[in-house]
Amino acid sequence: MVADHLWLWPPANRPAKAERKPNLTSTSETKAPKRRRKAPPVPAPDRPRDDHLPRAILTSLENSKAEDIVAIDVAGKTTLADTMIVATGRSNVHVGAIADHLVKAVREAGYPTPRLEGVPNCDWVLLDAGDAIVHIFRPEVRQFYNLEKLWSADRPGELQPARAG
Numbered sequence: 001m002v003a004d005h006l007w008l009w010p011p012a013n014r015p016a017k018a019e020r021k022p023n024l025t026s027t028s029e030t031k032a033p034k035r036r037r038k039a040p041p042v043p044a045p046d047r048p049r050d051d052h053l054p055r056a057i058l059t060s061l062e063n064s065k066a067e068d069i070v071a072i073d074v075a076g077k078t079t080l081a082d083t084m085i086v087a088t089g090r091s092n093v094h095v096g097a098i099a100d101h102l103v104k105a106v107r108e109a110g111y112p113t114p115r116l117e118g119v120p121n122c123d124w125v126l127l128d129a130g131d132a133i134v135h136i137f138r139p140e141v142r143q144f145y146n147l148e149k150l151w152s153a154d155r156p157g158e159l160q161p162a163r164a165g
Helices: 052-063 092-108 139-145 147-151
Strands: 067-073 083-088 115-117 124-128 132-137
Touching (some): 052 092, 052 132, 067 147, 083 139, 083 147, 092 132, 124 139, 132 139, 139 147
Parallel strands (some): 083 132
Antiparallel strands (some): 067 083, 124 132
């Protein structure tokens, strides 16, 4: 018979819910809601590339007096972006100002606000604008990491290692 397994809630040794002390660690007010960030869609290989964003970025870098600007086509090498742009600022303040102007230029061009990394120190600022990734370095940091050599192995003017053949 069902009556033999009758459960009473709350249990007799436990106070009713209204009498209990609130558990502050488990309330929804103390925990921030978890936000899931959607991954940006991977562009289809047959989709025509939009060159408007890289042009807007290069124009902003030139207007901000960035030095040694290099644009690298990484469309076939990674799915992160189609274009990687590397530039140099003269000091931490200059790198930060270049990044600030670049964010404004990308928004004015009609694209979403890019994500920034490295702004507090401004030795190396990474700007992710979706189809274009921009690295802004101080001169010493750029020379140390040498991203251009890493991402463009077939740059003209550099000696390529001899292949055994």
